[in-house]
Amino acid sequence: MFRIVKAKEFQAECESLRLDGRTIGLVPTMGALHSGHRQLITMARDQCDIVAVSIFVNELQFDNPVDLEKYPRVVDKDLEIASSLGVDLVFTPESADMHPRPTLFHLEVDRLGDILEGASRPGHFAGVATVVAKLFTLAGRCKAYFGEKDFQQLSVISRMVEELHFPVEIVPVPIVRDTSGLAFSSRNLRLDSEQLKSALSLSRALFAARDAIAGGEKDTGKIEELMVRELRREIAGIAQSNQPELDYALVVDPLTLVEPERIDGPVRLLVAARVGGVRLIDNIGV
Ligand code: PAF
Numbered sequence: 414m415f416r417i418v419k420a421k422e423f424q425a426e427c428e429s430l431r432l433d434g435r436t437i438g439l440v441p442t443m444g445a446l447h448s449g450h451r452q453l454i455t456m457a458r459d460q461c462d463i464v465a466v467s468i469f470v471n472e473l474q475f476d477n478p479v480d481l482e483k484y485p486r487v488v489d490k491d492l493e494i495a496s497s498l499g500v501d502l503v504f505t506p507e508s509a510d511m512h513p514r515p516t517l518f519h520l521e522v523d524r525l526g527d528i529l530e531g532a533s534r535p536g537h538f539a540g541v542a543t544v545v546a547k548l549f550t551l552a553g554r555c556k557a558y559f560g561e562k563d564f565q566q567l568s569v570i571s572r573m574v575e576e577l578h579f580p581v582e583i584v585p586v587p588i589v590r591d592t593s594g595l596a597f598s599s600r601n602l603r604l605d606s607e608q609l610k611s612a613l614s615l616s617r618a619l620f621a622a623r624d625a626i627a628g629g630e631k632d633t634g635k636i637e638e639l640m641v642r643e644l645r646r647e648i649a650g651i652a653q654s655n656q657p658e659l660d661y662a663l664v665v666d667p668l669t670l671v672e673p674e675r676i677d678g679p680v681r682l683l684v685a686a687r688v689g690g691v692r693l694i695d696n697i698g699v
Contacts, residue, residue, distance in 0.1 A: 415501075415503070416492065418506060419510060420510045420547075435463045436463065440454050440558045441467045443484065444468040444487065448597050452586055453586050457556070458498065460556060460584070463502060466503050468505045469508075474538075474541045475540070525569050526542070526569060533660070541570070546573065555581055556582045557570075559585060560585075562598065562694070562696075565670065565683075567583070568667075571585075596695045608689040611657050611688045612688045615657070615684050619640070622636045622699075623699050633672055644659045655689050659685075661685050663683050
């Protein structure tokens, strides 16, 4: 495995690997690699000749400077993990190289960027789209791996690739759950045991809605009510301060993220809630 810091060198290396006939799998990350990233890297390893992982804490996608400052930066540990997973190339650019100052250009994301997660984090998806577009320009023709856990991010990036004609195939990687159904997230580490129990409400609401749809329910409103009920149901034995606080529970079209009037085809069920002050998201395809 080798590490590249300069953007132009990364671009030249990807170009030369492709000229040698190798396929490239790109896994964009902000570091602090966890099991979700392992899943992305493992899938890229199975499908591509070369696995390239980028590690870059992108300031453009943070609306809160404190969050940006607190974001874990553990590059040495990340390099160890990447190497143990058989990664070939790690790209760790400097901020001044990725976003030379003053920056004159950035992407904007209409509609898809302002709803759901974008409503509580203004500018977040514009920042994600801008940095991912730069990474795609540097990596060139490749497959790029994104987790379904951040479903809105996956939708924004898939749409960006289609609309801006990047020569990139987006590979969605399914959510990893533990045996209780809880979706893996680095945020779970911030929850104590009572809050972890409470966090199970999210997947429980999704599974109940999925079962109702499988049982023939086609009314979007009824399915959303069912998820809201599940998320608002007080969990016995859990302190009031640790009960889930609902943000949204929606049925959406998997491509446009618009709510359909009726469920007549594939839909994505999305939920977001705070548990003990930690904002959690989860989703499932039906
Ligand atoms: O999902 C992430 O870690 C980031 O949003 C991404 C895609 C690496 C862009 O900075």
